[in-house]
Every structure is written in C-alpha cells, then in structure tokens.
Amino acid sequence: MSCGPRRDGGCLAQIKETRGIAQVSNQKTGSITTAEPTIEKETRSEEELDLPWQVVVHNDPVNLMSYVTMVFQRVFGYPRERAERHMLEVHHNGRSILWSGMREPAELYVQQLHGYLLLATLEKPG
Amino acid sequence: MEICRRKGAIEISELDPFLAELLRQIPASANPGGAPAAEQRLFSSPTNGKETELRAEWKMYVEPELRRLFQSATETVAGDLEQLNGNEKTFENRTLRIPAKHSDAWLSALNQARLVIAVKNNFTENELNDHFRSPIGSRRDLSLFQVNFYGFLQEFILRELED
Numbered sequence: 001m002s003c004g005p006r007r008d009g010g011c012l013a014q015i016k017e018t019r020g021i022a023q024v025s026n027q028k029t030g031s032i033t034t035a036e037p038t039i040e041k042e043t044r045s046e047e048e049l050d051l052p053w054q055v056v057v058h059n060d061p062v063n064l065m066s067y068v069t070m071v072f073q074r075v076f077g078y079p080r081e082r083a084e085r086h087m088l089e090v091h092h093n094g095r096s097i098l099w100s101g102m103r104e105p106a107e108l109y110v111q112q113l114h115g116y117l118l119l120a121t122l123e124k125p126g
Numbered sequence: 127m128e129i130c131r132r133k134g135a136i137e138i139s140e141l142d143p144f145l146a147e148l149l150r151q152i153p154a155s156a157n158p159g160g161a162p163a164a165e166q167r168l169f170s171s172p173t174n175g176k177e178t179e180l181r182a183e184w185k186m187y188v189e190p191e192l193r194r195l196f197q198s199a200t201e202t203v204a205g206d207l208e209q210l211n212g213n214e215k216t217f218e219n220r221t222l223r224i225p226a227k228h229s230d231a232w233l234s235a236l237n238q239a240r241l242v243i244a245v246k247n248n249f250t251e252n253e254l255n256d257h258f259r260s261p262i263g264s265r266r267d268l269s270l271f272q273v274n275f276y277g278f279l280q281e282f283i284l285r286e287l288e289d
Contacts, residue, residue, distance in 0.1 A: 056174075061244075061249075061250075061251040061254050062240050062241050062244045062249075062254065062273070063237065063241075064277055064280055064281060064284075066281060066284050067233070067237070067280060067284060070284055070287070107172075107180075110172050111172075111188055111191075111192075114169075114170065114172065114188070114192055115192060115195055116234075116237075117168065117234070117237050117238065117241060119170055120170075120172070121171065121172060121173050121174050122172055122173055122177070122180065123173070123174055124176075
C-alpha cells in the first residue's frame with residue numbers, strides 16, 4: 001500500500017543501519033579517499049513493538065449477515081463456524097476483532113475488507 | 127419473477143417492467159455523486175481517528191484503487207443489464223442472464239447501491255428489517271423496497287456461490 005517505514009518489527013530492539021562507504025578517486029594525485037560511513041538509526045519504543053495491530057470490523061445495519069460471513073471466510077480463510085461467530089459478535093456487540101498481528105498484513109486485511117464495503121479499522125489495543 | 131441457476135448463469139425470468147426498472151437502476155443507485163455522506167460510507171476511514179499518517183496514505187494510495195474496483199463492478203453489471211434495453215412494448219417478461227463469473231461484480235454493485243440508498247434516505251435499522259412494507263406509499267418506501275429487493279438478489283447470488 002504505502003511507502004515509508006513500517007512499525008511491524010518482530011524484535012524488541014530495532015536499529016536499522018545502512019553503511020555506505022563511498023570511494024572517491026583523485027585522478028591528479030592517484031590517491032583514493034574513503035568517505036565516512038553513514039549510519040541511519042530507527043528506534044521504536046518497547047511498547048510500540050510489543051502491541052500487535054488489530055483488524056476490527058464494525059456493525060453496519062445494511063450489510064447482510066450472510067454476506068459478512070462470506071467476506072470473513074474469503075479474506076481470512078476462516079471456516080464457516082468461526083466466520084459466523086465473528087459476524088454475530090459484530091451484530092450483537094457492534095464490533096469484533098477479526099485478526100491481530102503485524103501492521104503490514106493488518107493493513108492489507110483492512111484494505112480487502114473495505115473492498116467488500118465492510119466498516120473495518122486498523123487499531124492499536126488500549 | 128423467477129430466479130434460478132441455468133447453464134452456469136443465474137437467470138432472472140418473467141421480469142415485470144417495475145422490477146426490470148429497479149434492476150436497471152443499480153449502476154445509477156450505486157453512484158454516491160452529490161451526497162458526501164454516501165461517499166464517506168463507501169470510502170470509510172481505515173482508523174478510529176488516531177492514525178493521521180495512515181489516513182493520509184490511505185487516501186492517496188488505497189482510495190483510488192477502491193474507486194476503480196467499485197467502478198469496474200458497476201460497469202460489469204451495467205453491461206449485463208443491457209439485455210434489458212430495447213423496445214418497451216416487448217419489455218414484459220424479459221429474461222436477464224448473469225454469468226457466474228460476474229457474481230462478485232453483482233454482489234459489489236448491489237452492495238454499493240444498497241449502502242448509498244440507505245445513507246441518502248437515512249434508514250434506521252428497524253426500517254431496514256421491515257421487509258413487508260409496501261413500496262407504494264412514498265418515494266422513501268420505494269427506496270426501502272429497492273434496498274430489500276437488491277438484498278434478496280444478493281442472498282440468492284450468495285447461495286449460488288455456496289453450492
């Protein structure tokens with residue numbers, strides 16, 4: 001979906017380093033100088049890395065129950081019983097957490113759900 | 127009106143002019159044009175409001191894709207509905223064949239239309255569950271009948287997909 005950094009690291013300490021050594025030659029003197037390596041650091045708080053993203057589906061009085069069940073089966077590959085359980089949870093409680101985990105797959109799930117016109121959001125718990 | 131599966135297609139036969147007209151209205155009804163609330167429902171927010179960066183990226187990258195997806199579905203349906211065009215005198219008892227491979231496009235277009243009509247009319251959950259209301263009373267009642275009729279078609283297509 002998007003470019004830019006993701007916050008879906010699986011380890012607690014996440015430091016991304018890019019080391020690039022640039023060599024510049026001087027034709028007059030025949031010498032070669034080596035530039036300092038550049039280091040990019042990207043840090044995330046422990047809390048940010050610990051909490052998984054949740055794919056939440058919200059109630060909508062227009063979408064048919066059978067349609068919502070089919071969408072859950074298709075998008076998440078859930079068996080019919082599990083898909084129906086989630087559909088009923090959405091219907092009775094107003095929302096259901098369909099999946100939780102890393103951000104990138106969660107975004108893709110939300111995108112697919114929107115493609116089926118369900119009200120779905122990507123949320124951090126708490 | 128009769129609806130059945132025949133030779134790899136869903137066949138809607140003995141269509142009276144009223145229901146045929148409702149079917150022909152699907153692509154137009156699915157268009158949220160001029161109703162910001164309907165537009166907002168078709169392209170709802172992917173977050174609960176806290177992730178502004180994600181919302182901005184979504185608007186830029188995902189919404190155009192969704193727009194294309196929805197438009198492609200309504201175009202497929204509009205193509206199938208051309209079977210209903212023609213001389214009004216011979217319009218009665220027409221048959222509409224929906225190829226099985228178009229089922230997903232129909233489900234999407236019917237859903238778009240139902241959502242847009244429901245938002246534009248501000249239907250309540252109680253109204254949407256009242257399947258026995260007469261379509262004759264008012265423009266609003268007719269729209270509710272339209273939502274329910276499209277829902278009936280969706281149910282039939284879903285059952286066919288299950289088999």
